[in-house]
């Protein structure tokens with residue numbers, strides 16, 4: 001969405017690659033060479049957009065990585081838009097860090113209700129701006145954009161947001177429980193896919209898995225699949241598996257990556273969600289919790305196994 005929004009507002013977009021062989025960490029040399037290319041072509045990049053924990057990879061930027069990026073951005077006097085909407089959804093001892101710690105003067109943090117509170121579709125976003133006069137004029141710009149485009153957040157959602165950010169203990173407990181369930185489910189699916197030969201970084205946050213099918217590219221070609229879009233469509237048409245192609249995130253289509261989301265399976269209605277919450281509080285063993293209470297996740301894994309068998313036929 002960020003690149004389409006930038007294009008809509010007449011800005012140019014300069015993408016820098018994150019390499020799977022470097023665990024999708026930001027490489028300052030790559031970032032800098034994309035920046036220099038933009039300068040050489042007469043552009044003057046002013047904003048760097050970051051996202052950690054990351055959709056689609058599910059990784060978290062380390063402190064060291066963020067310090068280097070902050071130092072680089074400071075030298076170039078670049079604003080950072082840091083999308084931290086998954087900051088409360090971190091797994092297994094991983095901690096979220098914000099780049100605002102190292103570059104408070106020009107970092108704007110974005111967040112919202114939908115991820116940690118399982119409120120997908122509740123349109124509420126928030127921004128934390130740096131102190132200072134520049135932010136006052138930015139707030140005025142935000143207000144005029146919001147006022148002209150969507151007018152305001154609907155009243156009931158505003159009340160929800162007040163409650164969500166009120167420091168309520170029950171809500172904090174709910175967030176922790178949901179995050180634990182996301183972690184169990186995401187790692188379970190990741191482990192099962194790995195055992196089928198589908199490698200991808202082990203997610204440390206959010207609820208996504210980003211496997212590549214590239215090692216099967218020759219076999220897939222024989223099935224008429226040469227791009228990640230074709231792969232995604234094939235899975236939908238033949239196996240009723242919904243995925244997003246990596247190209248939707250700017251990835252090279254020949255990498256044959258797909259973004260899988262584990263958040264919605266088996267929790268599509270409030271009743272189903274409550275059943276999973278109840279089962280979680282009764283079942284201590286994560287493996288049994290998955291096997292006994294996640295029939296559609298199991299079905300998804302069976303279908304994926306069949307698809308991989310078909311590729312290898």
Ligand SMILES: Cc1ncc(COP(=O)(O)O)c(C=O)c1O
Pocket residue numbers: 051055083085112113114115120121122123124125
């Ligand atoms: C990184 C990131 N930022 C922002 C959003 C927007 O979230 P929402 O529109 O649900 O508030 C999403 C949703 O998928 C996301 O993945």
